[in-house]
Amino acid sequence: MAYSSDHDPGDGAGPLCYDAPQVGGDLFPVHGRPVGGGSDPSTKIVRILIDYRPALRHRTGVGLWVARLVDALARLGSARPDLTVFSSSWKDRLTTTLPPGVRRVDRRVPVQYLNWLWHRHEWPPVELLAPGPFDVVHSPTPLMVPTRSAARVVTIHDVDFLTHRERGVREIRRDYARLAHAHAHRADVVVVPSHYTGEQVATRLDLSPERIVVCPNGPPGWPKRADTPRPKHLLFVGTISARKNIDRLLDAYARLRATQPQVPPLVLAGQLSPDDAAVLAPLDQPPLAGHVRHEGYVDDQRLRVLYEQAVGLILPSLDEGFGIPALEAMELGVPVLAARFGALPEVVGEAGLLVDPLDVGALAAAIGRLVTDDELCRRLAAAGPVQARQFSWRASADRLRAAYEVAIERHRAISA
Secondary structure, X not given: OOEEOOOOOOOOOHHHEOOOOOOOOOOOEEOXXXXXXXXXXXXXXXXEEEEOHHHOOOOOOHHHHXXXXXXXXXXXXXXXXXXEEEEEOOOOOOOOOOOOOOXXXXXXXXXXXXXXXXXXXXXXXXXXXXXXXXXXXXXXXXOOXXXXXXXXXXXXXXXXXXXXXXXXXXXXXXXXXXXXXXXHHHOOEEEEOOHHHHHHHHHHOOOOHHHEEEOOOOOOOOOOOOOOOOOOEEEEEOOEOHHHOHHHHHHHHHXXXXXXXXXXXXXXXXXXXXXXXXXXXXXXXXXXXXXXXXEEOOOHHHHHHHHHOEEEEEEOOOXXXXXXXXXXXXXXXXXXXXXXXXXXXXXXXXXXXXXXXXXXXXXXXXXXXXXXXXXXXXXXHHHHHHHHOXXXXXHHHHHHHHHHHHHHHHHHHHHO
16 A cells, blocks of 8 residues: 555545555446557547647646647557647637647637537537537537537546535636536546546436546656755645645644754645635745745746655645646656545555645644655655556547547437
């Protein structure tokens, strides 16, 4: 099992504690057969449109996922689908260099306006905005992109919009919880990033596992970090929001500093959620002032520097549908301290230190181990890259390519 904090792994875990399956185990079956790598890829050309709008601005979360997945799909060789990426915004243009052969459609329709039309009226069909026809239209969110005749695929990265609707912003709060059930049941395939999220979706949306396909995320492909001078800081990577448990992280760090004044500074790398500005108020007051720094959004180059200079990555999230920062850190050999909740145990496997994120004392003690236990850090640093190699965007693209064919088969059967 994963390295544990001093607390018993079962104490206080609550209903979100999850016993992770081994990576590469059976996936959620579709039509009675598993979808995953290892099967012979079809050489049939499948025409896919993917909503690329989340990748227009800062590439975090869903935006990072869709950008990396499009790149991986474009590299599938003979199994490569015919890809079109769709973008639409009043302000932002799709200027990103796409893989060769990937078509782009970029319209000047405001994001919120188009979402309102699509979510509330299921109009216009995307074929009015992007020349088709398409075999599959893939939404990177839980809500479908309207289409005239294509198979429909949606993506559910986590179920926080169902369990904590008040934490959503804009149309997520307005539409997701109300519409996700109907859209999931009408979609031909529902894509999720982890077995944990798949089980949550099946339970909370009353959806048959046959409709769900697990396509795990992958690491960025960074080489293991070279030997560097002693790391400079502790690191958190992710949106600064209540769901990420930032308040308890700051409390735990303050508690640790009270007993270990030489503890390295803490760096928070990530955008501030619009409704959670108050969570950073303690940074300007003792005992945290001058010891905790919020960097805001950072690009890939800066993010890698922060990882390479980190004593360890701390991910105390209350619920994660996957946890890409854990993979990024492990790939570089950065020790990972993660919550025992959600999908993080599934991602970290035996290569991380797991802790109850609701227990501030246990969290402080675990951070202290990262700072003082050199042998533990050496073991975690060695195990991380091995665990990260269990995941890849290529494997995810293989699974998704197979899922597209299943979606087409199901759509044709229903339409016949």
